[in-house]
Each structure stands twice: as C-alpha cells, then as structure tokens.
Amino acid sequence: MYDLLKGLTIVEGAAFIAAPSCALHFAQMGATVIRFDQIGGGPDARRWPRAENGASYYWEGLNKGKKSIALDLTRPEGRVLARRLATSGDGLFVTNFPAEGFLSHERLSALRLDLVTLRIMGWADGAPAGDYTINAALGVPLITGHPDDPSPVNHVLPAWDLIAGAYGAFALLAAERDRRESGQGREVRLALSDIAIASLGHLGQIAETLASEDRPRVGNDLFGAFGRDFATREGHRLMLVAITSRQWTGLLDALDVGEQIAALEARTGVSFREEGQRFLHRAELNAIVANAIAARDLSDLSSKFDKAGVCWSRYQSLGEAVANEPRFVSANPVFSTIDHPGGSYPTPGAAAQIADLARRPPEPAPRIGAHTDEILIDVLGLSSHEIGRLHDAGLVQ
Amino acid sequence: MYDLLKGLTIVEGAAFIAAPSCALHFAQMGATVIRFDQIGGGPDARRWPRAENGASYYWEGLNKGKKSIALDLTRPEGRVLARRLATSGDGLFVTNFPAEGFLSHERLSALRLDLVTLRIMGWADGAPAGDYTINAALGVPLITGHPDDPSPVNHVLPAWDLIAGAYGAFALLAAERDRRESGQGREVRLALSDIAIASLGHLGQIAETLASEDRPRVGNDLFGAFGRDFATREGHRLMLVAITSRQWTGLLDALDVGEQIAALEARTGVSFREEGQRFLHRAELNAIVANAIAARDLSDLSSKFDKAGVCWSRYQSLGEAVANEPRFVSANPVFSTIDHPGGSYPTPGAAAQIADLARRPPEPAPRIGAHTDEILIDVLGLSSHEIGRLHDAGLVQ
Numbered sequence: 001m002y003d004l005l006k007g008l009t010i011v012e013g014a015a016f017i018a019a020p021s022c023a024l025h026f027a028q029m030g031a032t033v034i035r036f037d038q039i040g041g042g043p044d045a046r047r048w049p050r051a052e053n054g055a056s057y058y059w060e061g062l063n064k065g066k067k068s069i070a071l072d073l074t075r076p077e078g079r080v081l082a083r084r085l086a087t088s089g090d091g092l093f094v095t096n097f098p099a100e101g102f103l104s105h106e107r108l109s110a111l112r113l114d115l116v117t118l119r120i121m122g123w124a125d126g127a128p129a130g131d132y133t134i135n136a137a138l139g140v141p142l143i144t145g146h147p148d149d150p151s152p153v154n155h156v157l158p159a160w161d162l163i164a165g166a167y168g169a170f171a172l173l174a175a176e177r178d179r180r181e182s183g184q185g186r187e188v189r190l191a192l193s194d195i196a197i198a199s200l201g202h203l204g205q206i207a208e209t210l211a212s213e214d215r216p217r218v219g220n221d222l223f224g225a226f227g228r229d230f231a232t233r234e235g236h237r238l239m240l241v242a243i244t245s246r247q248w249t250g251l252l253d254a255l256d257v258g259e260q261i262a263a264l265e266a267r268t269g270v271s272f273r274e275e276g277q278r279f280l281h282r283a284e285l286n287a288i289v290a291n292a293i294a295a296r297d298l299s300d301l302s303s304k305f306d307k308a309g310v311c312w313s314r315y316q317s318l319g320e321a322v323a324n325e326p327r328f329v330s331a332n333p334v335f336s337t338i339d340h341p342g343g344s345y346p347t348p349g350a351a352a353q354i355a356d357l358a359r360r361p362p363e364p365a366p367r368i369g370a371h372t373d374e375i376l377i378d379v380l381g382l383s384s385h386e387i388g389r390l391h392d393a394g395l396v397q
Numbered sequence: 398m399y400d401l402l403k404g405l406t407i408v409e410g411a412a413f414i415a416a417p418s419c420a421l422h423f424a425q426m427g428a429t430v431i432r433f434d435q436i437g438g439g440p441d442a443r444r445w446p447r448a449e450n451g452a453s454y455y456w457e458g459l460n461k462g463k464k465s466i467a468l469d470l471t472r473p474e475g476r477v478l479a480r481r482l483a484t485s486g487d488g489l490f491v492t493n494f495p496a497e498g499f500l501s502h503e504r505l506s507a508l509r510l511d512l513v514t515l516r517i518m519g520w521a522d523g524a525p526a527g528d529y530t531i532n533a534a535l536g537v538p539l540i541t542g543h544p545d546d547p548s549p550v551n552h553v554l555p556a557w558d559l560i561a562g563a564y565g566a567f568a569l570l571a572a573e574r575d576r577r578e579s580g581q582g583r584e585v586r587l588a589l590s591d592i593a594i595a596s597l598g599h600l601g602q603i604a605e606t607l608a609s610e611d612r613p614r615v616g617n618d619l620f621g622a623f624g625r626d627f628a629t630r631e632g633h634r635l636m637l638v639a640i641t642s643r644q645w646t647g648l649l650d651a652l653d654v655g656e657q658i659a660a661l662e663a664r665t666g667v668s669f670r671e672e673g674q675r676f677l678h679r680a681e682l683n684a685i686v687a688n689a690i691a692a693r694d695l696s697d698l699s700s701k702f703d704k705a706g707v708c709w710s711r712y713q714s715l716g717e718a719v720a721n722e723p724r725f726v727s728a729n730p731v732f733s734t735i736d737h738p739g740g741s742y743p744t745p746g747a748a749a750q751i752a753d754l755a756r757r758p759p760e761p762a763p764r765i766g767a768h769t770d771e772i773l774i775d776v777l778g779l780s781s782h783e784i785g786r787l788h789d790a791g792l793v794q
Contacts, residue, residue, distance in 0.1 A: 048621025049605035057601025204454025224445025
C-alpha cells in the first residue's frame with residue numbers, strides 16, 4: 001500500500017470483479033474505501049475459490065483494506081442508508097447496481113450534486129453480461145486453441161473484468177480531477193461490452209476483420225511475428241517470442257541457427273528481419289527452431305537465452321511459479337504474508353513499484369459488517385440511539 | 398473523446414501495447430499526448446495486423462489522437478532532445494524504455510525535479526518479458542483449453558498488456574494528484590510480471606494454489622459456479638453463465654427444467670442454490686441443461702433467456718459481432734467511422750460513456766513525424782534556425 005491517495009474516501013456498493021477491483025486499486029494507493037453489502041454478504045460473498053473454513057479467497061482478495069458495513073438492501077430504510085452512504089465521503093461512488101434502480105445516479109445526485117458515480121455494467125443497455133459471455137459474443141474463443149479443433153476455447157482469466165476495473169479507476173480519477181476545477185459531478189458508465197470491443201479496436205482487430213476476414217486460429221503461434229511453444233530435449237515446454245529485431249537476432253545467436261535461417265532467406269527471397277515474414281513463414285522457421293531446441297537441455301538454453309536477451313519463459317503451473325520463481329512472490333516487494341479470514345498467505349499490494357515512497361503491507365479484507373457502527377457514527381453521524389434502533393430493526397449488522 | 402483531462406499534456410516514448418494504450422486513454426479523455434519515435438518508426442511501427450497499403454492497424458489503433466515527433470534516438474543529440482521532450486509539458490512521461498538507459502528517471506529528474514515517470518517493464522528486474530511469456534510463466538495456459546489435451550493453450554488477447562495500460566493510467570493520475578499537493582515528482586514502475594501475479598492474487602488464486610494444489614483444467618466450464626458452452630438444436634453454440642441465484646433460477650425457468658433439478662437435489666442431498674454445488678455437480682447439471690438446449694432453436698431460446706434475465710451469449714466471430722450485434726459497433730456511441738492512413742473504418746473512442754459530457758469522435762493516429770516542427774517550436778521553443786539545423790543533421794524528421 002502506498003499513500004498516494006491518502007485522504008480520499010470513496011464508497012463502493014458492488015459485487016464480483018470489475019467494480020471491487022477498481023475500488024481495491026484506490027484502497028491500495030491509500031484511499032479509504034467504504035464498501036456496503038447486504039447483511040450476510042452479497043452475491044459474491046461465497047464465490048470460489050474458498051478456504052477449507054468456508055472463507056472466500058476471491059472475496060477477501062478483492063476487498064483487501066476496505067471498511068465494511070452491512071445493510072438490509074431489500075428494505076426501503078436500508079436503501080435510504082445506502083444512498084446516504086453512496087453520497088458520503090468525497091462523493092465518489094463505485095457500483096455495479098442497475099443503472100435505473102434505487103442507486104441510480106439521478107436519485108443519488110439529488111442528494112449530492114457533485115457526486116461522481118462510476119457504474120460498471122454488462123452490456124451498455126443494461127442487459128446482463130459477464131466476462132465469459134462478452135468474450136463469446138466477441139469471437140475471442142474462436143481464435144483461441146489448437147487449429148485442428150474448431151470448437152471455442154474460453155479464456156480462464158477474467159480479462160475484461162480486470163481491464164474494466166483498472167480503466168474504471170482511471171476514469172473515476174479523471175472525473176474527480178475535472179471536478180476539482182469545474183465542481184461538476186457526473187455519472188461515468190463503463191460497460192464490459194464497450195471495454196472489450198474498444199480494446200479489440202485499439203489493437204487494430206476491427207479494421208483487420210473488416211478489411212479481410214476473421215483472423216484464423218493459429219494455435220500457440222504469436223500473430224504477426226515469431227513466437228510459439230517449443231519442447232526441450234527433456235520435454236520442458238517454453239514460450240519464445242521474437243517481435244523486435246534484437247529479440248530475433250538474439251534467438252538466432254543463442255540457438256546457433258543463423259546459417260540455416262540465411263539459407264531459408266536465400267531460398268525464399270524474403271528477409272526475416274521483417275517481423276511479418278517471420279509470421280508468414282512460421283512453418284519453416286518453427287521447424288528450424290524446434291529442432292535446435294529439441295537438441296538442448298533447459299539449463300543450457302536458459303543461460304544462452306538470458307545472455308542473448310531472448311524473450312522467453314518456461315511453461316509452469318501457478319503453484320510452480322509461486323514456489324520456484326522468486327520474482328513473482330517470495331522475493332517480490334509487492335507481496336507480504338498477512339492473515340485473512342481464510343488463512344495466512346502471501347498477499348499482493350499495489351502492483352506498481354514506487355521507489356521513493358514507503359510501501360506498507362497490504363491490509364486484509366474485513367469481515368462483512370466489521371465496521372458497521374464505526375461508519376454509521378463517523379460517516380453518517382448517527383447517534384448511538386439511532387444506531388441501536390437500526391440494529392433492533394435488523395437494518396444493519 | 399471527452400474533455401475531462403483537457404489542458405493536461407503528457408509525453409510518451411514507448412512501443413507496443415501497454416505504455417501506448419496508457420497514453421491513449423489520456424488522449425481519449427482530452428489530454429494532449431506527444432509521442433516521440435525513432436525516425437522511420439519504432440519497433441512497433443509495422444506491427445500486424447496491417448492494411449493492404451502497409452499501414453499498421455495496430456499502430457494506428459494504439460496511437461489515435463496523439464501528436465508525433467520523429468527523432469534519431471541512436472545519436473547523443475537525438476537523445477538530448479528526447480530527454481528535453483520527456484520533461485516538457487506537465488512533466489508526465491510514459492515510457493517502456495530501459496530503466497537504467499538514456500531515459501532513466503534519474504537522468505530525467507535532474508532536468509525536472511517534479512517529473513512523474515510511468516515506466517512499463519517486462520519483469521520488474523528489467524529482464525525482457527512480453528504478455529505471452531509472462532502468461533506461460535504464470536500457469537494460465539496450463540488451465541486453458543479442453544481437459545482431454547494437456548498441452549498449454551496460449552490466450553490470444555494480450556490481457557496483461559491491456560491491464561497494465563489501464564492500471565498505469567490510474568497510477569500516473571494518482572501520482573499527478575499527489576504532486577498537486579506535495580510538489581513531489583517520482584518514478585512509478587509497473588512490470589507486466591507484477592500486474593499479472595498481483596491480479597491472480599487479487600482473485601484468490603495464489604491462496605487457492607498454496608492451500609490445495611493447482612487448479613485443474615476444466616475446459617469451457619466456469620470455475621466455481623455454473624457455466625459452459627452448449628449447442629442448440631441447429632448447432633449454434635452458446636455460452637451460458639449462472640453465478641447469481643437470479644441467473645440460476647432464471648435459467649431453470651427459461652428451460653423448464655426445475656423439476657429435473659429438484660429431483661437431482663433430492664437424490665444428491667445438496668441445494669444448487671449454492672453456486673459451489675453447481676460446480677461440483679456440473680456433470681449432471683450440464684447433461685440436463687445440454688438436453689434442454691439441444692431440443693430448442695436459437696430464436697426460441699433467445700427470447701426465453703432474455704425474458705428470464707439469463708446471462709448468455711451466442712459464440713460468434715469478431716466479424717459476425719461487428720456485422721450483427723449493433724451494441725458493439727454500429728449503434729454504439731463509442732465508435733465513429735474516421736479516416737486513418739490504413740483506411741476508413743469504425744474506430745473506438747473512450748470506452749467510458751458520460752451522458753452529460755459532449756463526446757467528440759476519436760481522432761486518427763498521426764503519421765510518424767507529422768508534428769515534428771510544431772512540437773519543436775511550441776513545446777521546446779526552438780527557433781526556425783535551430784530546427785533547420787536539426788533537419789539538416791538528420792536528427793529530426
């Protein structure tokens with residue numbers, strides 16, 4: 001955790017990945033994040049993966065360092081409290097509740113004119129969508145996986161959610177920056193469908209598709225340059241990429257295949273210094289590189305590759321990555337081992353590294369409702385009498 | 398494009414996806430972005446996909462609305478110019494140049510004490526890495542794809558790059574916000590390796606792996622709840638997800654399989670209102686749902702699903718998505734058709750939608766060096782005499 005955003009308070013009424021990860025980024029940069037949930041937990045409270053004791057690793061991963069208040073959001077009085085919370089603090093509200101529901105920006109801005117609402121949505125028209133369904137609708141699973149099998153392959157990383165969370169944090173801070181000068185509150189809506197199609201547009205894939213046809217499935221080959229998976233003599237698998245000229249010449253040097261490649265260039269009349277030619281002729285190039293790698297052991301390749309500045313990694317499982325690659329977790333200042341409801345384990349703080357700022361260890365997620373009374377007193381300014389009444393009525397917990 | 402960040406000027410010296418997409422987000426929120434490149438283009442200038450006329454759709458997608466100046470970065474005088482540029486404007490510099498090279502923060506901050514540098518890196522120690530190699534090192538390809546084939550399946554979306562670009566935009570704005578109060582410049586480093594491992598940590602996957610073992614490959618099934626691909630009577634494929642209770646009961650109603658599910662609950666003694674039970678018993682549940690979907694046509698399912706609020710999409714290619722789903726492109730205010738060097742095609746602006754702000758159409762990417770003289774005059778304050786000398790010496794173009 002860094003203190004870059006210290007003093008800023010934002011409120012989150014949300015579930016799942018995109019909106020909670022947005023608020024998490026704020027929390028890990030030092031902002032105070034107040035998250036409200038339905039008493040007993042929202043729809044993401046028990047999401048897998050979970051610890052043996054039932055705690056959700058997922059929930060406690062996405063809600064680290066936040067303060068939690070539990071309300072009965074099904075009753076009108078609980079919804080009034082939620083609206084008071086959403087408009088409290090610095091007037092920055094992150095949510096994925098329905099755009100036209102009881103937490104609509106229209107209702108909220110009536111309570112606080114300068115409120116900035118960041119609303120994560122599925123489809124921009126309010127229709128339900130998740131990372132997996134947007135991905136299916138967008139064609140990515142049809143170009144993922146081995147070319148000999150035409151069936152779709154879902155990605156397992158909720159990439160659109162994670163991009164939406166990070167981009168949402170940027171957009172919210174941009175709106176807050178503008179508000180400092182203009183005084184203007186507003187609603188910023190961010191649909192997974194828009195994040196996804198805009199991302200493919202930014203990468204040139206819409207122009208590509210319209211100009212020719214859908215990109216074919218190329219398996220583990222990198223599109224448009226040189227890269228794929230190869231097996232070493234002992235059978236380890238590597239991912240190798242040569243996009244830049246330096247990566248390409250480094251690879252040829254490390255594998256001592258410069259002459260074979262030059263012979264292929266002479267035969268075909270093309271220069272593989274052009275990355276696109278490396279892609280077009282990948283069958284021949286892959287065969288040369290595959291032979292060279294299959295003749296060597298991982299340890300030999302590893303030292304040669306690193307010396308030559310080759311861009312590569314061995315395929316390994318996440319468990320192996322955590323155990324064997326100190327740069328990921330054990331020697332990484334991003335991680336600290338802290339206690340959570342689900343147990344004690346290495347936990348990431350902000351992914352950014354800022355040399356001249358003190359990094360505090362990440363803080364664990366709260367139990368749901370851990371800060372209910374504190375928030376009712378400090379943020380909403382309620383009296384102990386009023387708080388007692390809310391508890392008695394089952395409106396807070 | 399929105400004008401939320403109007404008046405802010407940032408400088409980009411970068412290539413590929415992560416850092417350029419970070420600066421793109423600024424440009425599409427109204428900031429002025431000055432990008433400098435090697436004369437003739439950097440290593441990403443010809444990256445695929447490309448238009449028939451040779452223009453890179455990729456480059457022009459990631460550099461929309463930026464100003465371009467071309468320098469000879471291989472010569473000392475060109476590097477001096479690059480350093481002057483990097484520290485110009487509002488002192489916000491986005492780069493993926495090597496941390497210890499001629500654009501090190503140490504060198505730059507000697508010219509401008511309050512400079513904020515956002516540096517995108519591969520590994521945090523400076524070793525080369527790309528999206529694909531980080532992904533291999535992290536284990537995601539080993540849990541992607543059909544369970545009957547153990548070989549790794551690379552994702553085709555550069556997800557870590559895109560997350561890094563969006564998160565980098567947030568981190569840069571957070572540092573700029575702090576600087577407004579503290580006056581403090583600093584370097585923020587963001588490694589793809591850290592973005593990736595922190596993301597999996599936030600999702601609970603590190604705790605999961607340490608507590609039990611590596612997650613098994615589950616093919617197109619959604620982990621931890623109910624979801625997978627199914628084929629309709631005509632053979633269309635759908636992705637269906639039921640994470641929330643409402644999505645689950647909506648699905649059962651739409652398919653009229655409530656009784657079969659209740660019978661299965663009675664037989665197994667579990668309640669499928671618990672999302673985890675839906676995952677554990679997915680073989681039986683998938684069979685029931687698969688039968689029900691295989692008995693119906695897409696049009697029938699489509700109306701029933703939408704009425705019941707089911708979270709689903711048909712698998713389709715990107716070409717089909719662009720042609721047939723108006724919410725993605727043709728009826729989406731995020732997109733405008735504008736002219737680029739590579740042609741005229743629908744082009745995304747900022748993915749966020751802000752109802753009360755005027756949205757201007759996105760601006761095309763510049764030709765490399767299109768604004769060289771303008772930037773030398775307006776930003777660096779050079780005289781026409783000096784500029785003439787730089788051209789004559791081949792230091793700018």
